[in-house]
Amino acid sequence: MDLEYGPEYDDFRSEVINFIKENEGVKLSGPMRDESRVNWQQKLIDNGYFARSVPKEYGGYGGHMDIIKLRIIAEEFAKSPIPKAMGGQGIQMLVPTLLSLGTEEQKQAYIRPTLRGEMIWCQGYSEPNSGSDLASLQTKGELDGDEWVINGQKIWTSTAQLAQMCFILVRTEPDAPKHQGISYLLMPMDSEGIDRRPIKQMTGDSDFNELFLTDVRIPAENIVGSRGEGWQVANATLGHERGSLADPNVTQNRLNSLIDLMKTETIDGQRVIDKPIFRDRLLSIQGRLMAQQSNALRILSSQINDGQDATLAKFIVKLQGTELRHELEGLAIDAMGELGTLYEDSPHLRDHGAWQQTYMYYLGLIIGGGTNQIQKNIISERALGMPKEPKVQGA
Amino acid sequence: MYFGLSEEQKSLEENISKFLSDNAPLDTIKAVADGEEAKADDIHKGIIELGLSGLMVPESYGGLGLNMLFATVVSSALGAGTAPVPYAGAYVMAPIAITLAGDEDQKNEWLPKIAGGEKVIGVGLSEFVGAREDAGIEFDKGKVSGRSLFLIDGKNADAYLLANKSGELFLIDSSSKGITVTELVTVDKTRTSIELTLDKVDATLLPGSSDLSVIEKVLDAGRLMLSADTVGASQVMLDKAVAYSLERKQFGRLIGSFQAVKHMCAEMAAELEPCHSMIWHAAHSQDSSTEDARLMACQTKAHVSEVGKQISKTSTEVHGGMGFTDELGLHYWFKRIGLNRQLLGSPELIREEAGKLQGFDQ
Ligand SMILES: Cc1cc2nc3c(=O)[nH]c(=O)nc-3n(C[C@H](O)[C@H](O)[C@H](O)COP(=O)(O)OP(=O)(O)OC[C@H]3O[C@@H](n4cnc5c(N)ncnc54)[C@H](O)[C@@H]3O)c2cc1C
Numbered sequence: 082m083d084l085e086y087g088p089e090y091d092d093f094r095s096e097v098i099n100f101i102k103e104n105e106g107v108k109l110s111g112p113m114r115d116e117s118r119v120n121w122q123q124k125l126i127d128n129g130y131f132a133r134s135v136p137k138e139y140g141g142y143g144g145h146m147d148i149i150k151l152r153i154i155a156e157e158f159a160k161s162p163i164p165k166a167m168g169g170q171g172i173q174m175l176v177p178t179l180l181s182l183g184t185e186e187q188k189q190a191y192i193r194p195t196l197r198g199e200m201i202w203c204q205g206y207s208e209p210n211s212g213s214d215l216a217s218l219q220t221k222g223e224l225d226g227d228e229w230v231i232n233g234q235k236i237w238t239s240t241a242q243l244a245q246m247c248f249i250l251v252r253t254e255p256d257a258p259k260h261q262g263i264s265y266l267l268m269p270m271d272s273e274g275i276d277r278r279p280i281k282q283m284t285g286d287s288d289f290n291e292l293f294l295t296d297v298r299i300p301a302e303n304i305v306g307s308r309g310e311g312w313q314v315a316n317a318t319l320g321h322e323r324g325s326l327a328d329p330n331v332t333q334n335r336l337n338s339l340i341d342l343m344k345t346e347t348i349d350g351q352r353v354i355d356k357p358i359f360r361d362r363l364l365s366i367q368g369r370l371m372a373q374q375s376n377a378l379r380i381l382s383s384q385i386n387d388g389q390d391a392t393l394a395k396f397i398v399k400l401q402g403t404e405l406r407h408e409l410e411g412l413a414i415d416a417m418g419e420l421g422t423l424y425e426d427s428p429h430l431r432d433h434g435a436w437q438q439t440y441m442y443y444l445g446l447i448i449g450g451g452t453n454q455i456q457k458n459i460i461s462e463r464a465l466g467m468p469k470e471p472k473v474q475g476a
Numbered sequence: 477m478y479f480g481l482s483e484e485q486k487s488l489e490e491n492i493s494k495f496l497s498d499n500a501p502l503d504t505i506k507a508v509a510d511g512e513e514a515k516a517d518d519i520h521k522g523i524i525e526l527g528l529s530g531l532m533v534p535e536s537y538g539g540l541g542l543n544m545l546f547a548t549v550v551s552s553a554l555g556a557g558t559a560p561v562p563y564a565g566a567y568v569m570a571p572i573a574i575t576l577a578g579d580e581d582q583k584n585e586w587l588p589k590i591a592g593g594e595k596v597i598g599v600g601l602s603e604f605v606g607a608r609e610d611a612g613i614e615f616d617k618g619k620v621s622g623r624s625l626f627l628i629d630g631k632n633a634d635a636y637l638l639a640n641k642s643g644e645l646f647l648i649d650s651s652s653k654g655i656t657v658t659e660l661v662t663v664d665k666t667r668t669s670i671e672l673t674l675d676k677v678d679a680t681l682l683p684g685s686s687d688l689s690v691i692e693k694v695l696d697a698g699r700l701m702l703s704a705d706t707v708g709a710s711q712v713m714l715d716k717a718v719a720y721s722l723e724r725k726q727f728g729r730l731i732g733s734f735q736a737v738k739h740m741c742a743e744m745a746a747e748l749e750p751c752h753s754m755i756w757h758a759a760h761s762q763d764s765s766t767e768d769a770r771l772m773a774c775q776t777k778a779h780v781s782e783v784g785k786q787i788s789k790t791s792t793e794v795h796g797g798m799g800f801t802d803e804l805g806l807h808y809w810f811k812r813i814g815l816n817r818q819l820l821g822s823p824e825l826i827r828e829e830a831g832k833l834q835g836f837d838q
Contacts, residue, residue, distance in 0.1 A: 212796050214726040237797045282800055283792075283807035348606040348825070358824040411785070418825070419626040419818045420608050427661035428671065429609065429625070437663055441807075444792055445800045452796060454736040473728035 084378075086149045093150055097157045100128055109164045113243055114199055122167055122198045130154050131166035132196045135180065140193025148384050159330045169240065171195040171202030173325050174318040175248050178265075182306050182314055187267070191246070203241040205249035205268070205292060206315065208234060213455050215250075216259045216312060220294060222251035222266060224301060229253075229266055231274075231297040237449070241277055241290040244270050254309045263311035267303040274298070284441045285425070319451070326450050327402020329373040335409060335439075336370055339363065342431070343416050353416045366409050373401055393464040400456040403447045410440035481756065485549045492550060495522055496557030502805045508560040509665035509808065516560040523554075523561050524593030532571045537587035539571070544697060544759040551701040552755065555708030555816075558808045560666045564701035565599035565628030566590070570637050573599075573645050573694045577684030582647065586635070597637050597647070598630025600672065601695060604639040605821045615640050619676040620648060626660065628698070628819065631668035638672075638679075645685035645694070652677050664815035666808055695820060696762055696773035702816040703776045704755045706784040707748070709809045709816075713791035714744045716806065720795050731794075740790050747783045754779065774830040778823040784813040 109118050125131035126142055133151060135141020144150075158165050166172075176195055179187050194200035211218040220233025231251055241247065247268045254262035268275075274297035279287040306314040343354035343363060353359050376394050383391035413436040414421035423430045424437050447453050461467040481489070500519050508516045523529070528550055533539020547568050554563055571590050574582055589595035602625050603612040613622035624638050636648050648655070656673040684690055718741050721732030731737050758776040761769040788810040792799035799806050817823070831837055 207797065210725075212726060213731075214728075217727075281802035283802060283810065285802070346608070347610070348608065350607070350610060356824070356828075358828060362824075407789075414814075414818070415822045415824065418606065418608060418822050419602060422662040422664065422815050422818050423660060424663045425661045428658050429660065441800075441810075444789060447789075448793060448796055448800060452793065454734070454740075454793070457736065470734075 086153065090149055090153060094153050094157065097130065097154055100130065101157055101161045101163055104163050105161070107163050113167075113201060118167065119198050121164060122196070125166050126196060130158070132176075135176070135192065135196065139180075139188050140196050148381060152381055155330055159334055167198045168325065169201065170204045170248075171200065171244075171246070174204065175202050175246075178248070178305060178314060178318045181317065184302070184305075186302065187305065191267070200246060201240060201244045203238050203244040203247045203270070203290075205235040205238055205241075205247045207237045209236050212237075213452060216263065218250055218252060218263065220249070220251045221255070222253040222264055224253070225298075227301045228298045229301060229303065231266070231268065231294050231299065233294050235292040235294070237280070237289050238292050239289045239449075241270065241292060242279060242287075246270060247292075248305075250311050250315055253311075257309055260312045261309050263315075264308050265305045265311035265314040266299065267305065268297065268299050272297045272299060282441075282445065284438050284445075286438075326399055326446050327406060329370060329377050329402065332370055332402065332406050332409065333374070335406065336367060338432075339366075339409060339413050339416075342413055342436075346417055346420070346431075348418070359412075359416055362412050362415075366405065366412060369401075369405050370409075373398075373405065376401075393460070396456070396460045396464045399450060400453050400460070403443055403453065407440065407443040407447060410436055410443060414440060479753070479756070481545070481549060485546060488546065489549045489553050491526060492523070492528070492553035493556065495526060496553070496559055500557055500559055502808075505558050505560065505666060505808055506805065519559060520561045521593070523559070523563075528563070529567045529593040530591030532568050532575075533587045533591040534575060537575075537583060537591065539587065539591035543763040544700065545756060545763055547697070548700060548704045548755050548759040551704035552708035552711075552752075555705030555812065556712045558666045558709065558812050562596055562598075562629035562633075564698055564705070565630070565637075566596045566633070568701050569599045569601075569628070569694050569698045570597035572697050573637055573682060573685070573690065574647075576693060577645060577682035577687075577690040579683050582680065582682065586647070595634045596629060596632070597635045598627040598633035598650075598670065599694075599698070600624035600627040600630065600636060600638045601691070601698065601820060602626045604641060604643060604691065605695070606825050607641075613638055613640055613646075613674060615644060615646055615679060615681065618679060620646055620674050620679040621654075621676050623671065623673050625671045626819065627670050627672065629668075630657075630670040630672070631659065636672060639691055643685070643688045643691040645682040645691060646679040647682065648674070648677050648679045662815055663811040664808075666812055667815065692770060693762070696770055698820050699773050699777035699826070700755065700758050700762065702819055703751075703758070703780040706780050706813050706816045707751045707755055709812050710744075710748050710751070710780075710784045710787040713787050713806065713809050713813075714741065714748055717741055717744065717791040717794040720798075724796070737794060740794055744787045744790050748787060751780050751783055771830055771833050774826045774833065777821065778826045778830065781813075781817040781823045785817060788813045 109121060111117055129142040129144050132141035133144045134146040137143030172195060176192055179192055206215055208218050208220060222229045222231050247270055249266050249268050250263050251266055252262050253264040274295045276293040278291045280289050280291060281287045344352055346353045380391045380394050383389040417431060420429055420431060424434045462469050499522055504515050527540060530539035531542045531546055535541035551563060571587060574586050608625060611623040611625050613620050613624055627636060630636060633650055635650055638646050654675040654677040658671040660669040660671055662669050721737050722730055724731045754776050758772040761772045792806060792810060795806060798804050
């Protein structure tokens, strides 16, 4: 066991700390794709704090893959209030997919604007009848000359209202077994035949959508991998999504805010944090978070040391992380008591209602990205080697 | 020995459920949540016609003179229907307080009008339970000043029933000078909430309330009403989860045939079933003024709130992405349970009280 990253990394850390100091005053407002956001994103790339190992020719920093440096960047940025690099499904899922499986033209066309935050992507996987059983999806893609013609319906498509592009799974080989009949296509959102309807969520926001696709035509070359390989292409990056939904470093930030909140809120003049009953709940959450952070270090270690297996450690991240985050937000609500129920533009609202909003949102993430019941199936079947449920005939 | 609801209580519950399913379907609840107050007023009128406003008013003052077990049945049915109407404050806590501690004039003035559905009294005990933001009110020479948050049933009320920190109860007329009403917006749009800022407002003391047992009884009743509301709402969330699991197919089978989904539903049922008994039992304890009535009220509110929280989460999960949508409307129950949890004391605070009641803080 050696938790030092090594002296060569100390310099790097001071460099990151310096950058953060110099940019302490930076605050971003304005919508996505706003120039100020794009410029900040580019500045992070130029300094190697974002898209570090993405080759220069595709708009990245072009550094070597060095997971420890990524870790240092994440650690230092997490401690500071300066804007973090933008995330989202394009950056987290599409870019890694294209880097490993895209054609040269696709890499040239899409990676740079995606990294810069100029091109927003949405993920068109789920359908009304294909959620947990994603591989049963029915949206059709037919090749007509040099174009794919897409027909069908997608649902729960997050950020489709902002997106210029959609990476979409469609059935192109109707006669093949269900996992082998799917292709992974890149669909411009301004194509004709896309009817987008926002879906309002329990939070009151409308970040996800239904997409009705009628004879949507996209160029034949907009396919990643070969025909019928879409399932493998998609699965190559589902792991990225699951890891990013519940990053313990982000939760740590949130825990810090919760501690601040519990120090400020009072009941009969006594600080909530001084009440043993609330404090114990806080500390119990902290303990669970520390376990998850240790788990993250172990995963990190397995990525830089040969022969270290962290399969199980990885499979539990989404399950544990989303549940913990939901509970953390719930504790904040209890700590505020009745004030914790305030929402929208109410007087006395704390932190713009973010605790209620996030409490609900993380319930959404317990469901999204593969429900936590499905996560448990995956953990038991793939990590613990337990048998799958018998298949239903014809499914 | 008979543990359970009487035929009369069961039929009351059925009547309310039928009234709400006819008059307050989800579309109506949505309209109310979106600001159509007139629709809520109609439902309010309807429950007055059913006699619910007079349930807890003694017969001698024009009410039905029924007991907490009846009120529990009502509150549970209203929670099940996410009914956008006043109840716990206006029709249970207020009449109990006035009956127990009001003088003859106060009783004559208020009780018949409560029973007749002519007057609504909003109730503000939050600061007595645990003051936030250093709010609180002071009573001095017939005037009250200060701040009270999260009045139950306070919006558009005709009067307010408030408590100071020593537990004395006061009535103020909502048209009196010196009152500023601020509307508070909570996640639960099926009920309203207000804050009062009071500057030397004329107030009348409920003379009997210098005896602390009065506010305790009012609080116990309120907590039981909120518990019953949560139980009713939780039952609907469980029922909806089971129903959805029998409709929705994935992997070529009903999701209800997956053991994971069955166990989620079975756990909800296992937690919830005793809660029905618990609210009846707590009501009975209040009705017969048993020694453990206070402890039961505390533990019922705390426990039911925890069970409700778990059920509101689990039921949403069983519904998958649909559960997270506004359209399905499951969130109205989720949020109602969420608000009940915090009103008149969140579980931690109430358990602290339950400990004190048993001398565990010495
Ligand atoms: C906030 C949010 C954002 C989302 N964003 C996107 C997006 O951008 N793009 C996209 O394509 N999709 C997105 N989704 C969709 C998400 O991936 C699906 O909701 C999820 O996979 C579940 O599918 P479903 O909603 O159809 O639920 P169902 O699959 O119908 O599940 C219903 C219930 O059955 C259970 N169940 C199903 N099968 C099994 C099984 N085999 N064993 C045990 N239990 C089972 C589930 O766990 C759940 O409790 C998002 C969802 C949410 C909530």
